[in-house]
Amino acid sequence: AQSVTQLGSHVSVSEGALVLLRCNYSSSVPPYLFWYVQYPNQGLQLLLKYTSAATLVKGINGFEAEFKKSETSFHLTKPSAHMSDAAEYFCALSGGSNYKLTFGKGTLLTVNP
Amino acid sequence: IAGITQAPTSQILAAGRRMTLRCTQDMRHNAMYWYRQDLGLGLRLIHYSNTAGTTGKGEVPDGYSVSRANTDDFPLTLASAVPSQTSVYFCASRSPNTGELFFGEGSRLTVL
16 A cells, blocks of 8 residues: 655745745555646646656756655755645655555645745 | 537526536547546545446446547436435546646526
8 A cells, every 4th residue: 555645734935935835645555756736727737747857856946855765754845935836736656556646635835024 | 728528507407307518628638537526525436437349337327427438538427317416427537658637617597
């Protein structure tokens, strides 16, 4: 069985501050890991993905994430938050050959001026 | 570029009624998925299809059925809707090259 845990359902930061969204996973096979973003009333868009190549993955809009096997983590970061980053963020896991994604429950990011 | 098209975008439905949510893709992806999104629960997989002619059950399949007659279409049917099926439903397809899921804009369903 595989699972994804996102720590913190709501994170609030000031504009220009560091963004850190936490994701831990459990998988019995080497995982593929993803971060998706969802803006209000829209579908999900891929931010970045880890597929067993480089452990530090860079995505769109200045976001990056680091795969740490020893900590079973895949935290999402951005050095400086922008107002347009306000959205809900989902960490997702795909393991084995079934390709089904298991999603975390999401973290709502609020950016304060 | 359409990608994933879902219809309807929003629907209010009386309990006990039958409802089909439509999903069409133009990317020729083999794998397609239906998720429901509920506040505090994230996205949960309802049904999936790895290729035309095959389907499988996800995490929350009860009360839903799907069919995959061809590559492009993957409709989700609620045979007899209940209020607990009030949710936002997302259809997605998977790129075989990158593993990325492409999502539709969602169908907001309210069952009264």
